Amino acid sequence: MTSPSTIEAERPGAAPARPPASAGRRPRRPTADAGWRKGWLGPALIVPAMLIFLVYIAYPVVANLVLSLFGNSDLDPGLSFVGLKNYEWIATARPSLLAFRNVLVFAVLTVPVQMVLGLLFAVALQGKGIVRGILRTLLFLPVVLTPVVVGYLYADLLEASNGPVNTALRSLGLGVAAQQWLSDPALALPVVAFVNVWMWTGFSMAIYQAALSAIDDEVLEAASLDGANRFQSLWHVLVPMLRPAHFSLLILGVIGTLKTFDLVYVLTRGGPDNASQVPTTLLFQTLLDGRDGRAAAIGTVVFLLAMICTAFQLRQYLKGDRS
Numbered sequence: 001m002t003s004p005s006t007i008e009a010e011r012p013g014a015a016p017a018r019p020p021a022s023a024g025r026r027p028r029r030p031t032a033d034a035g036w037r038k039g040w041l042g043p044a045l046i047v048p049a050m051l052i053f054l055v056y057i058a059y060p061v062v063a064n065l066v067l068s069l070f071g072n073s074d075l076d077p078g079l080s081f082v083g084l085k086n087y088e089w090i091a092t093a094r095p096s097l098l099a100f101r102n103v104l105v106f107a108v109l110t111v112p113v114q115m116v117l118g119l120l121f122a123v124a125l126q127g128k129g130i131v132r133g134i135l136r137t138l139l140f141l142p143v144v145l146t147p148v149v150v151g152y153l154y155a156d157l158l159e160a161s162n163g164p165v166n167t168a169l170r171s172l173g174l175g176v177a178a179q180q181w182l183s184d185p186a187l188a189l190p191v192v193a194f195v196n197v198w199m200w201t202g203f204s205m206a207i208y209q210a211a212l213s214a215i216d217d218e219v220l221e222a223a224s225l226d227g228a229n230r231f232q233s234l235w236h237v238l239v240p241m242l243r244p245a246h247f248s249l250l251i252l253g254v255i256g257t258l259k260t261f262d263l264v265y266v267l268t269r270g271g272p273d274n275a276s277q278v279p280t281t282l283l284f285q286t287l288l289d290g291r292d293g294r295a296a297a298i299g300t301v302v303f304l305l306a307m308i309c310t311a312f313q314l315r316q317y318l319k320g321d322r323s
Helices: 004-010 032-038 041-067 085-092 094-124 130-144 147-157 164-171 188-213 217-225 230-241 243-258 262-267 279-288 292-322
Strands: none
Touching: 041 292, 085 094, 085 292, 094 188, 094 230, 094 243, 094 279, 130 188, 147 164, 147 188, 147 262, 188 243, 188 262, 217 230, 243 292, 262 279, 279 292
């Protein structure tokens, strides 16, 4: 019995029958999609990043943790296993307690102030114009300076005897206001905090300006039509919408505070009498004293504090996104 396709092929003038779709085709080469399906391409692409992480992050952290369990004494400079004694020293010694207390005070004096001033400057200087552009540039200029340069600049300005600040105060008849800005235990830490705010407010302003540029002007116009004034629009509309920028600056500010070293060391060396000592300057001085294990313990505590603060802030941010 002849099939219909055979009859159609034998009919005069009929088109020749098409060969099967698979006939004459070359076998396909393995593609990236096949690699993903087989499950080897993804891990292969991660290997370089994992190697960098293990060599430059994981290994130093683990090595520092191991070193923190060793210590030495003035009589025996060689390292020996001491367990948690270095951490006991951190929890009980006056210099370390002052250092961690000071870094908390320093964070309170700098991070919120930088964020508030940065937001106000970003809102005030929003828009185009030569004057606004110049002011934005001047406010951001300290950010590109190194902390060492800023530290030496303010060390000269605030020098007690012949510094420009005290000299100007005396020339104006305000000699009583002239102070030992960097050698008074009550003033050293607030002065360093002021210099830090001066340096990093421009960075907060830049972050807020980038966030403000993503907000549609119609949102503020709608608030204005509803009767909101500028302050109400700022507080009830812009501030909530800038929440991602708040958390970014908060995380960066806390981590930056824990890592603060250059500015404090150049201005005060952590003095006077540990009044402006922070964990990083204490770590450096401890390392210079030859206490490697104790310095490693301070570094481990700073690392753990940074991780805990970051994890807590990210959790709060994600919780707010879900609500």
